[in-house]
Amino acid sequence: MTTLDTGPTTAPRPSFFNDPVVRGIVYQVLVAVLLVAFIVWIVGNTATNLAAQNKSTGFDFLWKTAGFDISFSLIPWTRASIYWEAFLVGITNTLLVAFVGIIAATILGFTIGIARLSSNFIVSSLATIYVETIRNIPLLLQLFFWYFAVLKAMPAVRDSIQLPLESFINQRGIFVPKPIPDPQFGFVWIGIALAIIGVIVLRTWAKRRLEATGKRFPVFLTSLAVLIAIPTIVWFASGASVEFEPPVLERFNFKGGLQLPPEFVALLFGLTIYTASFIAETVRGGIQAVSRGQTEAAMSLGLKEGDRLRLVIVPQAMRVIVPPLTSQYLNLTKNSSLGAAIGYPELVNVFSGTALNQTGRAIECIALTMLVYLTFSLLTSAIMNWYNARVSLVER
Amino acid sequence: MSDIGFVRADLVPAKPAPNRTTGAVAWAQKNLFATPLDTVLTLLGILFLVWVVPPLFNFFIGHAVGPYGTVEECRALDAGACWAYIYNEMEFFIYGFYDIPEQWRPNIVFALGALLLVPLLIPKVPFKRANAILFLVVYPIVSYFLLAGGVFGLTEIPTEKWGGLLVTLIISVVGITLSFPLGIILALGRQSNLPVIKTLCIAFIELIRAVPLITILFMASIMLPLFMPQGTTVDKFLRALVGVTLFTSAYMAEVVRGGLQAIPRGQYEAGASLGLGYWQRMYFIILPQALKHVIPGIVNNFISLFKDTSLVYIVGMKDLLEAVKTKNDSALEWQSANTATTGYLFAAMVFWVFCFSMSRYSMFMERRLNTGYKR
Structure with a gap:
């Protein structure tokens, strides 16, 4: 009698060439070999080409004198500075325009995003027109428009247009009074720092008390009061003062004051206005993503309007808004490289442009430039991952 | 029988008509003057429109110099946009130096x-x-x-002579067509369980996405010739295409990955249990579903690519924007206060028409594709 073999069976082993494990190894080895061959080929070509052009390689040029001018710099820059410093100037200029741009774009973007959801027909239409117009026009074109068609078309220095607060605008940029804090002003900074620490302590305490006893404490108003009061008291107590040095028109140019070069202003305008349109869409999407039921649930719990927004709607909307918002910030930082097209001395302009042309070290310059952006990007995504892990829904 | 106590003899007086819920007045009440704050905002909005619209109208139409105008008219003090300049230089804006x-x-x-x-x-x-x-x-x-x-x-x-809108369109169409398959391969590679391939794809995608397009184009224009064997010249146009395609493929890969991740695991398993190999599974089962999900994302990518083509001036191509800028700077016979502005506005309008129609199309597709999934 033959019996059915009901004992444990092992899966039939595929033939050697059909085994997924073997195939996987073969494919990977193949790809790796091809990649290495490709890299060797490129490196070989590059070495031959560089040798033919009599060009040297290496990062030693970073410690050589640069010998060119940079029109706008936050850190001291002279023609005698070295390339390494040019690199730093580029980074600081990029960070400056990105930082100011991010703040301005956030404010503008949130305003317009909320305006798009307004029940007021005129307000929401204006916001829609803004978003749909700005979003669909290349940033570079907008920069050209601001720089060549608006700022460069401003009157000459002699016919400067006067703005409020002793500011002037002309071809060479915007001139504003320069604040000159006296030495005593250091105390005010300490006061501000103290106030911020105080607010943090206050918030923690208020939250603990709320959780322990259920008693609310008006944190926002108190914080505001603390933030204003402490520095003001310190200001008057220390007798610190800030003088403003207004720009004065001399024979050929303004003297004194703070000059914002037109390249900076154009880049800032362009980046802010362009990015704000994307942020507005992000904000709108985030608020709309919170379902109406959440509002109704909050109402039925008896929360009043402000609490409803603060405790229910905004936290949920922020979870949707923040990830794309950060990538917009990153985009703004990357887009600031377009400043090179209008002559704002940011990283790409200074380092992949002028420095590269002067030294001929193409690979080194471009690699360093890319490295900086890569660092920004990795930092941002690290922060993002941390945030996402913190706010992500805990699901059953 | 008839012991009805009370029968009304006269008609109930007509109630006042309800407040209108339709029509212009009701609409205005609801959408413009609902609350005091709304009223203030509406008034501010109207003031803003009154302040902005007439000058804009005058610039674009009212005081503008029509296509058949002369440069003298454009130089007049109160002249608006100089459309005659655009009309006369149109050929350059569309074809560049093309014979x-x-x-x-x-x-x-x-x-x-x-x-x-x-x-x-x-x-x-x-x-x-x-x-x-x-x-x-x-x-x-x-x-x-x-x-x-x-x-x-x-x-x-030769491609050096190509320019204007022609170049903008070619680069964006070729860029999207090439980056699409490349993006799919990268996305599949990123999802792969072969560590070497996965790492390579992630490294490529993240590196490209981290840096601005301008640096990639710099690289394409300066380093690509260095990478090639001695004596080969790389056409400028090709450099721009390589740069733009590599850049877009990384973004495309992320869009496709979104689609792949939206496909439930069961679909992969179902494919495997039918005895399909990896590529068959991807081609017949996974990709058709995944790509359908991400059509809007692909169109959005196309919009950004279309806008980004304006950067190819880095490698020396004269795309639409660069053509306009060149003429703005060099056409001395059309020099006037508003020439440059008109040129940029024209370019902006062209870009806007293309991008806006694409975004509308993307929304249309989104609505169409959504029907099956709406709860």
Whole structure:
């Protein structure tokens, strides 16, 4: 009698060439070999080409004198500075325009995003027109428009247009009074720092008390009061003062004051206005993503309007808004490289442009430039991952 | 029998008409003057419009110099936009330095492109597959030979002479067509469970996405010639294409990955249990579903690519924006206060029309594709 073999069976082993494990190894080895061959080929070509052009390689040029001018710099820059410093100037200029741009774009973007959801027909239409117009026009074109068609078309220095607060605008940029804090002003900074620490302590305490006893404490108003009061008291107590040095028109140019070069202003305008349109869409999407039921649930719990927004709607909307918002910030930082097209001395302009042309070290310059952006990007995504892990829904 | 206590003898007086809930007044009450704050905002908005619209109208139409105007009119003190400048330089803005007697060739390419693209975009038109092959494979080859010439008795026209809208369109269409398959491969590689391939794909995607396009183009324009064997010259146009394609493929990969992740695991398993191999599984089961999900994302990518083509000036190509800028700076015979502004506004309008229609199309597709998934 033959019996059915009901004992444990092992899966039939595929033939050697059909085994997924073997195939996987073969494919990977193949790809790796091809990649290495490709890299060797490129490196070989590059070495031959560089040798033919009599060009040297290496990062030693970073410690050589640069010998060119940079029109706008936050850190001291002279023609005698070295390339390494040019690199730093580029980074600081990029960070400056990105930082100011991010703040301005956030404010503008949130305003317009909320305006798009307004029940007021005129307000929401204006916001829609803004978003749909700005979003669909290349940033570079907008920069050209601001720089060549608006700022460069401003009157000459002699016919400067006067703005409020002793500011002037002309071809060479915007001139504003320069604040000159006296030495005593250091105390005010300490006061501000103290106030911020105080607010943090206050918030923690208020939250603990709320959780322990259920008693609310008006944190926002108190914080505001603390933030204003402490520095003001310190200001008057220390007798610190800030003088403003207004720009004065001399024979050929303004003297004194703070000059914002037109390249900076154009880049800032362009980046802010362009990015704000994307942020507005992000904000709108985030608020709309919170379902109406959440509002109704909050109402039925008896929360009043402000609490409803603060405790229910905004936290949920922020979870949707923040990830794309950060990538917009990153985009703004990357887009600031377009400043090179209008002559704002940011990283790409200074380092992949002028420095590269002067030294001929193409690979080194471009690699360093890319490295900086890569660092920004990795930092941002690290922060993002941390945030996402913190706010992500805990699901059953 | 009839012990009804009370029968009303007279009619109930008519109630006052309810407040209108339709019509202009009700609409205005609801949308413009609902609360005091709304009223203030409305008034501010109207003030803003009154402040902004008339000058804009005067600039664009009222005081503008029409297409047949002269430069003297454009130089008048109160003149608005100088459309005559655009009209006269139109050829340059569309074709760049492309030889004038040969401009029928780009025209045919434009017409052919529209002829193939429009039926592809309308969902109801049949023969999508044939149409797609024609548009994505046959059309580029035909266009290349038609534009570059050198065969069939056509005069050769080097890519340095191409320019204007022609270049903008070619780079964006070729960029998207090439980066799409590349992006799919990268996305599949990123999902792969072979560590070497996965790492490579992640490294490529993240590196490209981390840096601005401008640096990639710098790299393409300066380093690509260094990478090639000695003596090979890389065409400027090709450099721009390589840069733009690599850049877009990384973004495309992320869009496709979103689609792949939306496919439930069961679909992969079902494919495997049917005995399909990896590529069959991807081609017949996973990708058709995944790509359908991400059509809006692909269109959005196309919009950004279209806007980003304005950066190819880095490698020395004269795309639409660069053509306009060149003329703004060099056309001395059209020098006037508003020439540059008019030029940029014209370029902005062209870009806007393309991008806006694409975004509307993307929204239309989104609505169409959403129907099956809406709860």
